[in-house]
Amino acid sequence: MSTRTLAITGASRGLGVAVAEVAAAEGFDVALGARDADAVERLAADLADEHGVGGLGMRCDVTDVASIASFRDAIIERFGRLDVVVANAGIGSFGPMVGFDSDAFDAMFAVNVRGVWATLSAVADDLEAAPTRGTAILVSSDVSDRVFPGGGPYVATKHAVRALARTFQQEHPQLRVCELRPGSTRSSFAGQDPTTPSGEGVLSSTDVARTLRVVLTAPDDVRIEELVVRSAGQAPDY
Numbered sequence: 686m687s688t689r690t691l692a693i694t695g696a697s698r699g700l701g702v703a704v705a706e707v708a709a710a711e712g713f714d715v716a717l718g719a720r721d722a723d724a725v726e727r728l729a730a731d732l733a734d735e736h737g738v739g740g741l742g743m744r745c746d747v748t749d750v751a752s753i754a755s756f757r758d759a760i761i762e763r764f765g766r767l768d769v770v771v772a773n774a775g776i777g778s779f780g781p782m783v784g785f786d787s788d789a790f791d792a793m794f795a796v797n798v799r800g801v802w803a804t805l806s807a808v809a810d811d812l813e814a815a816p817t818r819g820t821a822i823l824v825s826s827d828v829s830d831r832v833f834p835g836g837g838p839y840v841a842t843k844h845a846v847r848a849l850a851r852t853f854q855q856e857h858p859q860l861r862v863c864e865l866r867p868g869s870t871r872s873s874f875a876g877q878d879p880t881t882p883s884g885e886g887v888l889s890s891t892d893v894a895r896t897l898r899v900v901l902t903a904p905d906d907v908r909i910e911e912l913v914v915r916s917a918g919q920a921p922d923y
Contacts, residue, residue: 688738689817690764691901692716692756694747694804695774697724700824700870703894704771705729709736711901713769716760718745718753739764747774747800750807757807767811769820769901772804775842782837790838797842801849809853812860818905820861822897823850827868827913831923854910861908863900867893868915886918 691708695701697719709732717725722744729740745756778789812819829843854862
């Protein structure tokens with residue numbers, strides 16, 4: 686019961702898997718949620734065996750408030766506490782704003798924005814009750830404060846996540862809220878093949894997760910509010 690517990694949404698692939706691996710290596714019990722229940726159940730079992738930590742994997746659809754509540758309840762029943770939540774679930778679609786598919790637009794806001802809000806709402810009390818200072822990590826993007834052609838709706842969701850992160854921090858000053866802002870990353874996001882090299886200027890999910898270790902291991906009286914992670918080869922656009 687003295688081990689810290691970390692929960693991740695969107696934990697079945699890409700950055701979610703990489704963060705789970707880093708957290709387990711740091712001694713966290715890990716609770717992994719995703720729509721692919723089989724994948725997170727296998728990953729939780731593998732991490733438990735490899736690192737000697739507690740592992741829980743179950744289906745969690747962040748567009749469904751009841752699904753998030755079930756995930757939260759299972760975490761507390763299994764581990765008795767929640768110290769860190771990583772709101773990682775996200776999707777992306779791209780194209781010019783005029784003529785953009787309305788279903789894709791709605792789906793992005795449902796997952797990337799409403800899903801983050803619903804996740805924070807479900808676990809806020811547990812983070813406040815954590816024996817250590819509770820931490821919420823919201824995965825956005827390095828475009829959460831800029832724009833680019835063809836990315837309007839997606840970028841708008843990330844600007845919204847930035848607003849949610851900062852508002853949640855103001856409303857819960859006793860917690861630590863970090864907006865994680867990865868740059869171009871090789872992953873399964875937006876239909877990419879994570880095994881295909883993408884060239885210079887692109888991070889791996891493992892690069893991002895290993896950098897996030899600084900937030901997971903920060904002293905309790907240190908608050909890292911924003912972490913921008915980019916490949917040294919990516920153009921420094923601001």
